[in-house]
Amino acid sequence: MLSPIPALPGLVGRRLGLRVGLQVVETVSCSRLGTPSNQGLFQDGDVVIGGLFNVHSKPPATNNDFTQLPDFKRCTSLENLPLQYIYAMVFALEEINHSTTLLPGVKLGYYIHDSCGVALWAMQAALSLVGGDSANCNSTDPLGYSSGYEEGIGEKKGVQPVPLIIGGSSSEEAKILSRSLGPLSVPLMSYTASCPCLSDRRQYPHFFRTMPSDIYQAWAIAQLAIRYNWTYVGAVVVNNDYGLVAIKLFQEETQEAGVCVEFIETLQRENIMSDARRAALTIQASTAKVILIFTWYTDVRELFLQLSKINVTDKQFVASEAWSTSADLLKDPVTSVVARGVLGVAIRSRVIPGFEYFIRSLKPSRRPDDTFLREFWEKVFSCNPGATPLSKYASSLPSQADRLLQKASQPPCSGTESLEGVQNHFTDTSQLRVTYNVYLAVYAAAHALHTLLCPSETAHLETTAPPALLQKASNP
Structure with missing residues (x-):
C-alpha cells in the first residue's frame, strides 16, 4: 500500500x-x-x-x-542599503x-x-x-x-x-x-x-x-561587559532566533562574571510601534545604564524615536552588527540625541573594485524594466523617469495600478539626473x-x-x- x-x-x-x-x-x-x-x-x-x-x-x-485567501498588498518604504x-x-x-x-x-x-x-x-x-x-x-x-x-x-x-x-x-x-x-x-x-x-x-x-555565526558577536559583547564591569544590563531583542539566541549566548558567557540581565524586551516587526513604545517605557523605568540591542536597524529607529519622545538620553546602548553601522540614526536630528555614543560590533568591511562606478552609472533609461531602480529614482529626484502607457496599468494588480497612476502625476525627469552627486546608503561604498x-x-x-x-x-x-x-x- x-x-x-x-x-x-x-x-x-x-x-x-x-x-x-x-x-x-x-x-x-x-x-x-x-x-x-x-x-x-x-x-x-x-x-x-x-x-x-x-x-x-x-x-x-x-x-x-482564515475565511478567504490573504490579500497581500504592496510593501512600502524603500530601503537604500x-x-x-x-x-x-x-x-x-x-x-x-x-x-x-x-x-x-x-x-x-x-x-x-x-x-x-x-x-x-x-x-x-x-x-x-x-x-x-x-x-x-x-x-x-x-x-x-x-x-x-x-x-x-x-x-x-x-x-x-x-x-x-x-x-x-x-x-x-x-x-x-x-x-x-x-x-x-x-x-x-x-x-x-x-x-x-x-x-x-x-x-x-x-x-x-x-x-x-552569532557566537562571535555575543562573545565580543560579553567581553565588553566583563572588561568594563557592567554588572547590571537590560536587553531589547527581536522576537526570533537572531535576538533570542544572541542574548542567551551572552548570558551563558557572562554568568560566572556576575553580569545580571535586568530585563529582556522583545520586538516584533508586525507590531513594531506598540512593541517599541513598551520597550522604551521599560528602559526609562530601569536602573540599568547599559542596554544591549539585538535587532534590525529599522526596528532600532522606531525604538529610538519612542525614547526621544520621553527624553531618555542617559543610557549606554550596545549594538549588534545588524545596526551598529547605520548612519541614519545619527543623521536624524530626533534619534541622534539617543544614538550618540553607541558602542557595537560589526562585520569586517571589504572593497569591491569598480562597484562604486557601477552604482553611480545606473540610470532608468538604461534599465527600463528595472522597477526597483525606477522607484529609487522617484524617491531621490521626485520625478517620473519614464512615462508608462495607461493601457499597461490595466494588467496590473489594483494596488500596483494605483501606485503607477499616482507616480504618473509626478513631473517627468529631465534625463540629466545622475547619482554622481547623491550621498546616501545606496551610493556609499566606503564600508561594504x-x-x-x-x-x-x-x-x-x-x-x-x-x-x-x-x-x-x-x-x-x-x-x-x-x-x-x-x-x-x-x-x-
Whole structure:
C-alpha cells in the first residue's frame, strides 16, 4: 500500500501520477496557491540564480481571519542599503559573465524578488523561483528538475527554475526556507543569517552562508561587559532566533562574571510601534545604564524615536552588527540625541573594485524594466523617469495600478539626473559589509557551477539540477 505523498508547499495537487523509471504514466495537474509574483528584477541566462532581499521595510497589515485567501498588498518604504545588496549581486554576475576563466561560455542570469522581511513572502517568492513561477504545472513531461534546460544552452521552455537561491536575510527566514527547499535539494546561501543553529548540518544540510555565526558577536559583547564591569544590563531583542539566541549566548558567557540581565524586551516587526513604545517605557523605568540591542536597524529607529519622545538620553546602548553601522540614526536630528555614543560590533568591511562606478552609472533609461531602480529614482529626484502607457496599468494588480497612476502625476525627469552627486546608503561604498557578503555569495555559487560544468567538455546544463549543485557547493 502506498502512503500519501505530501504536497510541495505552495502547490495544491489534484492528481498524482505514478512514476515508472523517469516517466510519468498519468498526467500531473496542479496549481499554485496564490498568484505568481511579477515584481522583481529579472535577467535570463543559461543558468539563472535566484535572489531574495528585503527591499522594503514596511509590510502591509493583513487580516488573517482564515475565511478567504490573504490579500497581500504592496510593501512600502524603500530601503537604500538592501537595494545596494541587489546591485552587488547584479554587479558580481555581470563580472562573471565577462570573465574568460570563470564559467567561460556560460551566461548567468538572475531572478530577484523582494521578500519585504516577511517569511511568508519569502516562501512564496522562493517557491516561484524553484518552480519556474508558473501559475500551473499541468504537464506530461518527466518530473525531472532539468526539464527547463533540456533543449541545451541558451534555450528554455517558459520561465526557468533556479538551481540555487541567494537569500534568507534573517535566521528565521533562512530556517523556514532551508526546511522547505530541503526536499528539493535546492541550496540556500545567506548573506546575513547568523544563528549558530544553522551550522547544524543534520538539520540544515542545504544551507550555506557568508556571514559569521552569532557566537562571535555575543562573545565580543560579553567581553565588553566583563572588561568594563557592567554588572547590571537590560536587553531589547527581536522576537526570533537572531535576538533570542544572541542574548542567551551572552548570558551563558557572562554568568560566572556576575553580569545580571535586568530585563529582556522583545520586538516584533508586525507590531513594531506598540512593541517599541513598551520597550522604551521599560528602559526609562530601569536602573540599568547599559542596554544591549539585538535587532534590525529599522526596528532600532522606531525604538529610538519612542525614547526621544520621553527624553531618555542617559543610557549606554550596545549594538549588534545588524545596526551598529547605520548612519541614519545619527543623521536624524530626533534619534541622534539617543544614538550618540553607541558602542557595537560589526562585520569586517571589504572593497569591491569598480562597484562604486557601477552604482553611480545606473540610470532608468538604461534599465527600463528595472522597477526597483525606477522607484529609487522617484524617491531621490521626485520625478517620473519614464512615462508608462495607461493601457499597461490595466494588467496590473489594483494596488500596483494605483501606485503607477499616482507616480504618473509626478513631473517627468529631465534625463540629466545622475547619482554622481547623491550621498546616501545606496551610493556609499566606503564600508561594504553585508554588501560584500552578497558579492562573495555570488562568487561562491559561480565557483560551484564552474566545478560542475567546466571539467568536462560533455557537461550539459542538465547537471545544474539542485542535487548536483548542492554536492559541489558542499565540496567545491
